[in-house]
Amino acid sequence: MQGFKSLGMVLATTLLGCGAGSSSETEASDAPSRATQTAAVASGKKKIVNPPVSAESACTALYSSPQALAALTQAVVDPRLQADGSVRTLILSFNEDAAIPAALNTLTGSLGLVLGQNLGALQQLPMVAVSLPVTPTLLNTLKQVLQPVGLLSIYEDRPLHYFLDKSVAYIGADTARTTFQTTGHGVGVGIIDSGIDGTHGDFPNVVKNVKAVGNVLGIGFSGALYLDLPNTDLAGGHGTHVASTVGGSGARSNGLHKGVAPGASLIGVGAGDAISILFAIEGFDFLLDPDVKEAYNVRVISNSWGTSGSHFAPFDPVSIASKRAYDMGMIVNFAAGNDGPGEDTLNPYSASPCVISVAAGTSRDTRNATNPLLSQDAPGELVDFSSRGVPGDALHHPDITLPGVNIVAARATTALPAVAAPYLGLDGLSPEPFYAALSGTSMATPHLSGVVALMLEVNPAMNMDSVLAALTSTAKPIYARNADGTTRQLAQWEVGAGYADAYAAVRVAASTAGTRYTTTTSALPGWTGTVSPSLNIPIAGVSLLSAEHNQNVVVPSGMSALRIQTNWGNPAYDLDLFVYGPNGNLVASSASGTSTGESVSIPRPAAGTYRVQLKGFLNGPTRYTGSAQVDQVIPLP
Incomplete structure (x- = not known):
């Protein structure tokens, strides 16, 4: 059995299932019958591989490519599978659910497998699991007898x-x-x-x-x-x-x-x-x-x-x-x-x-x-x-x-x-x-x-593609400091589109919904400023040089959110953003390690004058620009 990684602490674990926290009874439940599944297929469940159509997403385009279509006539075999005669658990995947009854009949008839012993089928996925000695002859036989009913691939069960x-x-x-x-x-x-x-x-x-x-x-x-x-x-x-x-x-x-x-x-x-x-x-x-x-x-x-x-x-x-x-x-x-x-x-x-x-x-x-x-x-x-x-x-x-x-x-x-x-x-x-x-x-x-x-x-109404578009279009760039002290913006192969901005992504989702809210955005007056050189030693908590620039921003009443952004353009400089409300209390801050700017979002800001402070942490003389926007979100009746 091949094992999975839990990508957070690294440990070996076998997953599958969870119980409702409020449950007081122990209850076993089988998945629905294959007849129910077949009915679901008839009602529109898609095949895995389909002929190409216009205006495809990246996902559908992959599974309608010539390489994908080729699997319909020549099933893909797990390249790491060793056909050495050892008993292994194999997962046979098919192009559609309707293939499963025929596949089970073939496996029980031609190969003598027994349901519930060395043969089993999933309910919602077009897949069959078998356990038997794996040889080159077996693999050829599986492809020969199952390809006509839509066999796509043969993979070994492995730990994760x-x-x-x-x-x-x-x-x-x-x-x-x-x-x-x-x-x-x-x-x-x-x-x-x-x-x-x-x-x-x-x-x-x-x-x-x-x-x-x-x-x-x-x-x-x-x-x-x-x-x-x-x-x-x-x-x-x-x-x-x-x-x-x-x-x-x-x-x-x-x-x-x-x-x-x-x-x-x-x-x-x-x-x-x-x-x-x-x-x-x-x-x-x-x-x-x-x-x-x-x-x-x-x-x-x-x-x-x-x-x-x-x-x-x-x-x-x-x-x-x-x-x-x-x-x-x-x-x-x-x-x-x-x-x-x-x-x-x-x-x-x-x-x-x-x-x-x-x-x-x-x-x-x-x-x-x-x-x-x-x-x-x-x-x-x-x-x-x-x-x-x-x-x-x-x-x-x-x-x-x-x-x-x-x-x-x-x-x-x-x-x-x-x-x-x-x-x-x-x-x-x-x-x-x-x-x-x-x-x-x-x-x-x-x-x-x-x-x-x-x-x-x-x-x-959002799907995976529209969710991904909202996330990537609003993400913030991520920078890294090189060994020689220079900095660079990290690329897609390292961080994707960048660091997610949940507020901005949800705002995009709400603005395209058209059924729940209307969102109006207004820009407040922008500004520029200069922060003198600063030098701090974080581990020791020592400040050798300290400098800051303060700017007042007036927020009108009835706003749903206040967004403030600063930008100085040089990721080699480290400055931190602090925002103080009309009562003088700190209401938001942002202190990224390596960046070209800092930003914050503040929900339901009270009307009045806010003090925006950009404070140097490790920087030379730094000229920066600041901007502020307010969003007014009104639920539709």
Whole structure:
């Protein structure tokens, strides 16, 4: 069995299922019958590979390309599969669901396989799992007898691995929630991971929590068996942390560690602490079930796991599952991986044009942290471990960067200390036993899933392509400092479009919805200023030179949001932005480590005069420009 990575801490784990936190009964449920599935196909479920049409998206174009069409006549075989006579679990993928009955008849008749012993079929994905000795003769036989019914690929089941208070505010998600009155309410987010601890206290919105207790090989014709449990995260804690970042309430921290979309409906599909390809596609199979999808409005699937050491393969079972979810209007998010900083280290599942690939950045200023378990970072930078793609490659690159370092979120009551130790605060002396601080693209991915839930609440008509366009068009550039002291803007193969701006992305979603709000933007008078040289030593907390420039901005009454941006153009200079409200209190700040400017968004600003302060941290004489805008959001009747 091939294992998955959980892209956040690196550990071996088997995922699939999650139980509703409010559930008090243990209930087993089989997936719907194959007849139900066939009816769904007849009602319009798409084939995986289709002839080309005009105006295709990148996803549909890939699966209608000549290379994809060739798989219909010559099935793709896993290039890493060893046909050495060993008993292996194979996953056979077909072009459409209607092929499954014929495939099962052939496999039971010609090869003598037995349903529920060494043969099983998924319910919503056109896939069959078999377990038998693999030889070159067997592979030739499988292709010969199954190609006529639409065999696309033969892949071995392999193991995979799993790869908040400041991070939510850093991307502007709190401002988006307040301004557009969105929490992700009514949007279902499926989380395929180690499970969710629904007993934690931060999960009133876990609406379904199942654990896979039997795979298709042991059950046969009716798919996997899922068990509803209050706590499905029994050994690791990875999935609970991920779910908390998506939409935890933060109740056990008095709201401090609230997730990005606390109103979203969370559907946990727990695979435990060791995940494989078969477990992963069974997780997709559960979420694609029309009964589940429609009951909980599942629009987002969050995947903080994957593999490494290979490139994107369009007919890998996980890639096919992602394509099916895309066709059904779901937004699938994948962690980019934790194998950076070298080139060509990307999680191949995240390279699919049918999904959004998420890199990890810093969001908290921990340069003075004394907790030895926390890394010391400046915010707004790409972290070294975040996997990189291939320069110039159309597929192998992250799409967007979100916070993934020192992320504080819920700790499962059953979490292993080696996986999720209790958070001890920046000073290492302030324990919070119900929370843990973890790092990884596993932590960045649920940030994106929460942002997408906010977007879909204000504009349910969005699909993966429009969501991605809104995210990439509003992203902020990310810079890095070279060894020689110079700086450069990071490229797409490293960070995608840049650092996500949740407020700006939700604003785009709301402005194109046309059904919920009208948004009016007004520019306030801009300004220029100069900040004299500054020199600070962050680790020692010493300031040798200090300088700042202050500017007053007058905000009218009745505004929904205030956006302030400064730009000095030289990423070698480090300056920080502070905004003080009419009462003199600090209301917003931004202190990225390496950047050409700083910006903040402030929800529901009080009318009056604001003091905008740009303060030098490490800079020569710096001329900068400042701008301010106010948004007025009016709900439609």
